[in-house]
Amino acid sequence: MGRPPCCDKIGVKKGPWTPEEDIILVSYIQQHGPGNWRAVPTNTGLLRCSKSCRLRWTNYLRPGIRRGNFTEHEEKMIIHLQALLGNRWAAIASYLPQRTDNDIKNYWNTHLKKKLGKIQGQEENGGKGNSSDSKSISKGQWERRLQTDIHMAKQALCEALSLDKPSAMAESVAQPNESVQTSTYASSTENIARLLQNWMKKSPNSSEAVSSDSSSFNNNNFSAGLSSSPSEGAISTTFLSFNSSESAVEVDHEPKFETQMPLTLLEKWLLDDAAAQGQEGDFMEMALAETADLF
DNA sequence: AAGTGGCTCAACCGCAGATCA
DNA sequence: CTGATCTGCGGTTGAGCCACT
Numbered sequence: 001m002g003r004p005p006c007c008d009k010i011g012v013k014k015g016p017w018t019p020e021e022d023i024i025l026v027s028y029i030q031q032h033g034p035g036n037w038r039a040v041p042t043n044t045g046l047l048r049c050s051k052s053c054r055l056r057w058t059n060y061l062r063p064g065i066r067r068g069n070f071t072e073h074e075e076k077m078i079i080h081l082q083a084l085l086g087n088r089w090a091a092i093a094s095y096l097p098q099r100t101d102n103d104i105k106n107y108w109n110t111h112l113k114k115k116l117g118k119i120q121g122q123e124e125n126g127g128k129g130n131s132s133d134s135k136s137i138s139k140g141q142w143e144r145r146l147q148t149d150i151h152m153a154k155q156a157l158c159e160a161l162s163l164d165k166p167s168a169m170a171e172s173v174a175q176p177n178e179s180v181q182t183s184t185y186a187s188s189t190e191n192i193a194r195l196l197q198n199w200m201k202k203s204p205n206s207s208e209a210v211s212s213d214s215s216s217f218n219n220n221n222f223s224a225g226l227s228s229s230p231s232e233g234a235i236s237t238t239f240l241s242f243n244s245s246e247s248a249v250e251v252d253h254e255p256k257f258e259t260q261m262p263l264t265l266l267e268k269w270l271l272d273d274a275a276a277q278g279q280e281g282d283f284m285e286m287a288l289a290e291t292a293d294l295f
Numbered sequence: 296a297a298g299t300g301g302c303t304c305a306a307c308c309g310c311a312g313a314t315c316a
Numbered sequence: 317c318t319g320a321t322c323t324g325c326g327g328t329t330g331a332g333c334c335a336c337t
Contacts (some may be wrong), residue, residue, distance in 0.1 A: 038322065055306070088326085105327085
């Protein structure tokens with residue numbers, strides 16, 4: 001015997017979420033925690049299927065989500081991880097805890113694909129014969145690059161997990177010189193707060209219905225998030241502690257080696273960046289030293 | 296000012312693995 | 317053990333926005 005059906009699809013609302021729905025969902029999750037999505041629509045009265053609730057939470061409402069422009073560092077990490085892991089957006093997102101897999105996927109499809117296409121196009125036009133060079137990279141070199149990739153991923157993972165070192169986290173994720181944060185949603189709580197304000201302006205009567213709920217998330221962990229200024233670029237790590245259970249990172253010891261791009265301009269671009277940060281040498285040495293652990 | 300085409304991103308869909316009765 | 321359901325993931329869609337003509 002199984003369980004009752006997930007969503008009967010009768011009377012299930014679709015389309016964009018309203019601020020009211022967001023508030024209801026957030027306040028419910030704040031009380032009960034994420035998970036048991038099946039129970040969310042019934043307990044909250046939301047006319048949404050459990051899937052939709054989960055998606056809304058993980059992609060939009062979850063604390064700690066950073067929205068807006070990707071930094072150059074994030075961009076390069078995504079490119080590198082995509083080359084390493086393929087289109088496994090959830091795995092890639094686990095290395096960028098402040099970004100959702102949906103965000104990364106969108107960013108890849110809308111920005112990075114084109115960017116890489118351009119780079120590769122330039123390469124093909126500019127240096128004929130280079131492709132054969134890239135193919136002729138010796139196995140040893142290729143393996144070392146691979147090890148470097150794995151080590152970089154491991155380091156990113158360590159940084160992502162070192163929640164007890166917020167300063168390191170902030171440095172690695174939020175670039176100090178990243179002064180432009182064009183996002184209108186610096187954090188989900190700020191988002192919710194804004195939504196709530198707008199909503200209350202629009203419909204002062206209906207605010208009674210959720211007034212108790214909305215006030216509740218001004219108290220607990222959410223209030224901490226509200227204090228973080230969007231202009232600071234870095235999100236308070238208070239958020240991260242909230243969803244620490246969700247940020248469990250899967251370490252893939254068997255990455256698909258279907259590297260989508262040759263080790264050429266792009267590779268140089270990425271490695272040059274690492275070198276500029278004075279890390280490449282360390283990566284190589286450490287990767288070689290730690291390879292035994294990985295395989 | 297109106298029309299149009301491209302871009303962005305939130306949300307949906309379907310599938311696969313995990314979980315539960 | 318089996319089958320139904322839940323959860324998570326990746327691919328795709330489409331509404332809204334913006335720049336250009």
